[in-house]
Structures are given as structure tokens and as C-alpha cells.
Amino acid sequence: MIEIENITKRYDKQTVVNDVSMVVEPRTIAAIVGTSGSGKTTLLRMINRLVEPTSGTIKLDGVDNHSLPDYELRRSIGYAIQGHGLFPHRTVAQNIATVPLLLGWDRERIDERVDELLKLFQLDPADFGPRYPHELSGGQQQRVGVARALAAKPNVLLMDEPFGALDPIIRTKAQEDLLAIQKHFGTTIILVTHDMEEAVHLGHKIAVMDGGKLVQYARPAEILAKPASSFVETLVGSSERPFRLLSLGRVGDAVEKGSAEGEAIPADASQRDALAELLWTGKPALPVKDTDGKALGRVTVDGLVKLAARPA
Numbered sequence: 311m312i313e314i315e316n317i318t319k320r321y322d323k324q325t326v327v328n329d330v331s332m333v334v335e336p337r338t339i340a341a342i343v344g345t346s347g348s349g350k351t352t353l354l355r356m357i358n359r360l361v362e363p364t365s366g367t368i369k370l371d372g373v374d375n376h377s378l379p380d381y382e383l384r385r386s387i388g389y390a391i392q393g394h395g396l397f398p399h400r401t402v403a404q405n406i407a408t409v410p411l412l413l414g415w416d417r418e419r420i421d422e423r424v425d426e427l428l429k430l431f432q433l434d435p436a437d438f439g440p441r442y443p444h445e446l447s448g449g450q451q452q453r454v455g456v457a458r459a460l461a462a463k464p465n466v467l468l469m470d471e472p473f474g475a476l477d478p479i480i481r482t483k484a485q486e487d488l489l490a491i492q493k494h495f496g497t498t499i500i501l502v503t504h505d506m507e508e509a510v511h512l513g514h515k516i517a518v519m520d521g522g523k524l525v526q527y528a529r530p531a532e533i534l535a536k537p538a539s540s541f542v543e544t545l546v547g548s549s550e551r552p553f554r555l556l557s558l559g560r561v562g563d564a565v566e567k568g569s570a571e572g573e574a575i576p577a578d579a580s581q582r583d584a585l586a587e588l589l590w591t592g593k594p595a596l597p598v599k600d601t602d603g604k605a606l607g608r609v610t611v612d613g614l615v616k617l618a619a620r621p622a
């Protein structure tokens with residue numbers, strides 16, 4: 311759990327983070343969004359003390375982050391940034407092993423961990439472990455950056471625009487990887503992003519920053535349905551709202567009784583994807599199947615349109 315209490319950062323007369331309080335529950339992802347210069351990175355960096363606050367406290371699992379030396383704190387918190395920051399003269403395996411080595415893990419445990427993480431990120435350890443960062447694609451470097459941040463099994467992972475430089479297809483893949491890994495390890499994650507789509511997709515909660523202030527902190531559905539101010543409404547993008555709402559729901563929750571012709575949609579697909587498929591095929595309904603291929607019923611355009619409307 312991360313508890314941020316009345317945290318403020320001032321540079322001379324400029325207040326860049328202004329009395330922010332928020333709690334990130336264990337094993338959840340909080341996405342921080344906001345305009346450029348709104349204080350997102352500064353807030354994130356006060357958690358691992360790359361930036362010292364002017365006032366306020368931050369507790370990690372109940373412990374004040376000033377109760378131990380900053381280098382020790384940083385070894386216990388994963389940190390992944392845009393551009394991944396890999397050491398160019400160290401191999402992929404050596405990069406991932408950085409923090410476990412500092413923590414004094416034995417060789418065997420480190421090798422096991424490196425292999426485990428590379429496999430988890432779908433990089434063959436024998437092939438990729440000995441390579442240098444410049445021998446990888448941007449997307450692969452990105453995955454190694456996140457693997458390195460996770461190497462010492464941190465309870466907390468801070469991510470600053472980690473997928474910013476990736477093309478849309480690789481970005482989607484990296485997001486799915488992150489969700490899978492977050493479930494697997496139960497890591498608590500704070501993710502800074504410019505991309506509202508990404509925030510809605512990944513965040514259990516979304517924190518909206520404006521001019522150093524936290525203007526709303528709520529679940530994605532609530533941010534979409536009840537933006538706290540016109541600023542949040544603009545950020546959410548009013549023309550995108552119904553589609554973003556649908557992207558939060560699964561087809562399994564929109565199943566209706568009855569049958570339909572055509573290729574079945576999996577129950578775990580998003581409602582947004584189902585609507586896209588319905589519109590594209592020009593059909594009013596399509597069958598829905600579960601992961602075992604069992605027929606569950608159908609999903610209809612009319613049903614989805616109702617779900618995309620502003621919640622009461």
C-alpha cells in the first residue's frame with residue numbers, strides 16, 4: 311500500500327506538487343494523468359526519493375519512506391522510465407541482475423530470476439540474455455527495462471511513461487504483459503502516462519493532476535461518468551467517452567439469451583471490440599462463446615448501445 315499524505319514540492323516560489331493526498335491499495339495499479347508540467351513525474355519521484363518533498367509524508371506498507379537511507383529505499387522499489395535507461399555496456403542478463411547483485415543474492419538465485427523474467431516477457435533466455443541493449447528492438451529493450459525494475463521482486467513499481475516511445479501494436483502488447491505480470495506478482499504499480507486510453511485500460515484508479523493539484527482520484531468508470539471538473543472532462547475526451555466506457559466492460563457481462571449467426575466473440579473480449587466487430591460485419595447480433603468454446607448466448611448492437619450511455 312502506498313499512502314501519500316499532504317505532499318508538497320516547491321522550487322523557489324513555484325509549487326509544482328500542491329498538497330496531494332492519495333492511497334494506492336495493495337496489488338492495484340494507479341495511473342496518473344494530466345497535462346505537461348502538472349507535476350506527475352515530481353510526485354512519482356518523491357515516492358522513491360529521487361526528489362525530496364518540501365512537506366508531507368509518504369508511507370509504503372505503513373513505513374515512512376524517510377525511515378531508511380535513500381539508496382536502500384530505491385533498491386526496494388522498481389522504477390521504469392521512458393527510454394528504459396538500460397546500461398549499454400552490460401548484457402541483457404547483467405542489466406536485469408543489477409539490483410539482485412547489489413542486494414547480495416547468490417549467483418544461482420540471480421540466474422534463476424533472470425531466466426524467469428526473460429521467459430515471462432517472452433524473450434528466450436539463451437538467445438537474449440547474452441545480447442547487448444543495442445542488439446534489441448525498442449519494444450524488446452522496453453520489456454528488459456521493466457524486467458530489470460521487477461528483478462528484486464519489489465512490492466512497488468513506479469513507471470514513468472514506460473510505453474511512450476512504442477508503436478501502437480507493441481504498446482498494446484507491452485500493456486498486456488504488464489497486466490499479466492501485475493497479476494502474477496501482485497505488484498502495486500503507479501504509472502504516469504499521457505495517454506487516457508492507457509490509463510483507462512490499466513488503472514484500477516486514475517489520478518488526474520492539474521497545476522500541481524490532484525483534481526480527481528477515482529475508478530475509471532467514475533472519472534468517465536462523473537468528471538470532477540471541466541478540465542477532467544476535456545482530458546477524458548467527451549467524444550471518446552462511450553467507447554472508453556465500453557472498453558472497461560467484458561462481453562461476458564453483456565450476453566443476452568438467444569442465438570446469432572456469424573463468428574463467435576469470446577466472452578473475455580472487451581465490449582468495445584464487440585461493438586467494433588458488430589459494426590464492421592453489419593450484423594445486429596453475434597454469438598458469444600466462453601474460453602472452452604461453449605456457446606453462452608449473443609451480444610447485440612442494441613444491448614451495447616445501452617451500456618455505452620451515461621450511467622444514471
Ligand SMILES: Nc1ncnc2c1ncn2[C@@H]1O[C@H](COP(=O)(O)OP(=O)(O)OP(=O)(O)O)[C@@H](O)[C@H]1O
Pocket residue numbers: 321326344345346347348349350351352353
Ligand atoms: N529540478 C527542478 N527545478 C525547478 N523546477 C522543476 C524541477 N523539476 C521539475 N520542475 C518543474 O516542475 C513542474 C512539474 O514538472 P513535472 O516533470 O513533475 O511535470 P509532468 O507532469 O511530469 O510533466 P510532463 O508530462 O511534461 O513530463 C514543471 O513546471 C517543471 O518545470
